[in-house]
Each structure stands twice: as structure tokens, then as C-alpha cells.
Amino acid sequence: MTEVVCAAISAAALIITAAIGRSSKLREAKDEARARLRERENRLSMDMMAANCELCDVIALAVTGGHTNGNVEAAQKKVRTAKEAYEQFLRDTAAHAVSK
Numbered sequence: 770m771t772e773v774v775c776a777a778i779s780a781a782a783l784i785i786t787a788a789i790g791r792s793s794k795l796r797e798a799k800d801e802a803r804a805r806l807r808e809r810e811n812r813l814s815m816d817m818m819a820a821n822c823e824l825c826d827v828i829a830l831a832v833t834g835g836h837t838n839g840n841v842e843a844a845q846k847k848v849r850t851a852k853e854a855y856e857q858f859l860r861d862t863a864a865h866a867v868s869k
Contacts, residue, residue: 819855822848 826848829841 815855819852822852 826845829845833841
């Protein structure tokens, strides 16, 4: 009788463990799908920001006819500084990802 009870308890524990494992795998798959979607959205957002910086720089030159004043020059310098910092961030991130 004791053996039957022990076997039943073991079987119940095994079923519960299997159910938890399956639930965990499903949750991990959903999390991975969300992470891929966030990664894609972040890349698109970064591309849009970079394009916007380029467009602003070109518009500033076009509006001023190539003769910039102090405000436009300061803004262009900020764009170049931000762009360089962003490109450095991309290089650092890529280097870190490759080194893993």
C-alpha cells in the first residue's frame, strides 16, 4: 500500500514538473519573439533618427545657401558630435556583441 502511495506521489510530482517546464518553454518563446520585435523596432528608430539628422543638416545648408551663420554652424556641430557619439556607440555595441 505504501509503495502505491509513493508511486502516486512521484507520478503527480512528475506531471506537475512537466507542466511547469512546458509553461516555461512557452513563456520563453514568447519573450524571444518580443525581444526580436523590440530589436527590429529599435533598429528602425535608430535609422529614422540618423536620417533625420542628415536631413536637418542638408536643409540647414540649403536654406542658408551654403553661407551659414553662427546658429546654423552651432547646430551642425551638435549634429556632428551626436552622430559621432552614436557611431561610437554602435561600434562599441557591435564589438561587445562579437566578443561574446
